[in-house]
Amino acid sequence: MRRSRADHLRDSKDALSRATGLIAVVVFLTPSLVLAAGPCSLEFITAAERTYDLQAARSALDACTLEASGTSDEALGENLTRAALLVADLDRIDFEELDPSQGKQRRALGGSIDAAADVGLETLESLPETSCRQRLRADLLATKIRSDFRAKKYVNEMKAAAARALELDPRNARAMVSLAKPFLFADDRHGRDLEEAVRMLSEALDVDPTLESALLLRALAFEAQGNTEACRNDLRAAVAANPNCRPATERLLATAPPEAGSQPD
């Protein structure tokens, strides 16, 4: 028996209302769940990470510090480390935007980054070794590398931690990203190798195609190579993966080709 046009229409409406309901659940319910989970939860920290919310990250760090004190709960310790890394990373974004002449602000933010990183590193000391924790250690050390002096001081340790993370889990995409960082951010004399960075980040994306940090860094590597189109593609992919990806949206705007009408004659 053939279905009438009205049946089809009703089915479509039902499907739409179901989808709308699902979206509503995702949009409205997830934050509620996140809030309900408490600031020291992995969900809360992940949400803060995706929204680049420094205040939330700090709350998470404070809460985790409070909760972790006096306990040897590994999960709690790992969350504390993640929160510390998030605070250090978000402060680092602000730090990079400062002019070199703003010494006082740079030192203040630098102090804040170091303090958060030190909390994370200290916590990791008491946790059993895993690939994820070695990766966290590498990234915490990376936030401390802000000068040649600091590079000399931390870069070998940082590389070793990332390498160890990959040794423990060769498919740890985030560890691949960590290992790619020195190739991307070092200067020519200190082993800058954009091709190697792109290769390693692509490897990470093979494992996790929506890994925001890998997309962002590969975009930067492409930009440094002069490959604007590939750069913009990765930035778009990063925004698709996380619509709140502030660095990607800002970079997309900055690298947008000039409008045809605004071209000089």
Next chain:
Amino acid sequence: MKIRDLAAVLLLVSVIPALFVVNGVTVDNRLERWQGRDPADAAVYEEFKATFGSDEFVLICLWDGRLFEPDLLDVMVDVAGVIEDIPGIARVQGLPVIYRELFAGEDPEALEIEMTSTPFYRDLFISSDGEVAAIVATISPPDDPAARRTIMRRIREAVNPLEAVGFTTGLVGSTALIDALDQMSESESRRGLAVALALSMLALALLSRSWRAMTVAAACAGTSVILTMALVVLTGRTLNMITSVLPALLWVLALSGIIHLVRRFRHHRVDNPVDQALQKALRDTTRPMVLASVTTAAGFLSLLAAGMEPVRELGVFAAVGILVSLVVNLLLGPLLIRRLRVPEAATAADPELHGRWLHLGSSRPRTVLASALLLILGALASLPFIRVASNPLGFLPEDHPTAVQYRRVSESLSGFYTLEVVLDLPRAWTDPAVWAPVDRLAEELGASPIVARVVSPLDLLRKLEQWDHDMAPSWYRLPQSGADAEALLENLDSSGREMLGSLVAHDGSTIRLSAVVNEMDEHLFLDLEEQAQQALGELPQGFSGRVTGQVLQLVNAQQTLVSSQLRSLAFALLVVFIVVGVGLRSAKLTVLSVLPNVVPLLAAFAVMAIAGITLDAATIMVASIALGIAVDDTVHLLVAIDRQEPQETTTERLRLALEHVGPALVLTTVAACIGFFALMTSAFVPIRSFGLLAGTAMLVALAADLWLVPAMLVLFSREGGT
């Protein structure tokens, strides 16, 4: 007369455009102008600069502040950035740059450890006690006379914020010193010239007792000075510390000629109408004026033998100026005398000038000659006490900020300039086999008490080795092997590469050792050079080297200048006496002219010995100037003697000659001496010394002409039976 008047009017009119031209006179005391002409030395230095870059720097010292205070470090970083942007600054190094580049403006504590834990920065960027820091700005100035002055002005402006936050700053180094000398010589020569002119005019007015006569003299001398200075500008030349005395010198020399003419006119005017008196005056004075000008010009031209361009320029333009003043005095002088109606002399003779003292030479010849010989002996005995030295810092008063800062830097931090040793190695500099001899040479240089620090590329290697081992100070040492050294260099960043490029040539087997010197004494510096040469001679086979540097070039030029000037002075004396002989056509008078011209020179040298004035590029000029002035008076007197009737007795001829020219000689000498001695009030030491020595030479020259010439003439005439 009409053509002469027309020419005179043209001369006078030409003063107006000349004044505009003179307005464009510039001062150029560039260091390059004081370097010698030795082609071998110059080639070595040029090769050094082409290989390693400039060795000229300004050391910006910071005292009295907390060096590692983060906020103060921020100010230092800002200041370093501003200095880096100044055109002509090739590179900036020092505490703030290290803080910015190595520490990204963070980690002041780590910076303090880095700066103080090894000898790498010590006595260069930071004092041994860690209390004083320096920012070193390497200068590579554009080829523009004002470039260094502009650079210094902008550096001074740039360091103001450091003063504002409590630091005491000091700027030392050859650029800073030449700038201080440049400014002081300019202001002091301007002030000194004004005072000297005013005082000499006052003396002239008082002594001649006629403002008209004074106006003629001043107008002629002024015209000569302006036209000569216009020629300086028109020929594309500039003034410098030495040629800045040219206006004062020409003023005196030009005044001398015209005073003789005016005095003779006023003398003849008593019994003659204007035109006749003028003709007689010209007849009396033209020959001595021409002869005096030619001899003085010849004396100044002897400066052409000097290796230093400024000294040669002084010689040329003083000679040209004297010839210009001759033309001006002979053309414009008569016109002005007529137009300004210069009055006759109050009496045919000036009784007060014709007293017994004037004729002392003829009345007591033996006493005068004995006194002169005693003076000569005394002067000769004092000659060994003259120090041939050049310390440009000594040109400034002791309390001058630059002098004070130099002393403070020497005591607390580092040096002001470098002696550069270029080493050719038998192998690449990274080969450990060459390290021991290089280190030994650096140690030998560093052992000198005047060397604050020796900068060697091996220090850089040590620092890289330390950095490669987590910056642990105990690793401040040479790498284990050449391969390790190469690997360290592979990792050098751009600023490290730049530093390496200033220490090692591209071929990798020629290196530079810079000995930073904290002493301005030329002799000690030359001892160091000798020590360096000796150490180079003792290097193992396959090693060779040479010593060079900007300051070495300057010091060598000074040394050559003094010896070449003493030789050329002897030559000038010979030329002057030949010209006098030809002009006077009398062997006896020519012989007579020798002693009165040598005595003022010796007197000037004696004063130098007594007053502790060193013989250097500035004071050596006084000998030539003294000769020029002395010969001028002698020629006037000898011509006057020669003009007297031969049948008269020697005493009578002398009496008449002295009555004719004596007052003019006294007048010019007094007017000029007042001007010269007024220069002694200057704060700028070379001008002060010049005033004392030139004034002394003039006074002694007058005494020699008035007393010694007659005394010798009387004695020789008796011996010759005349």
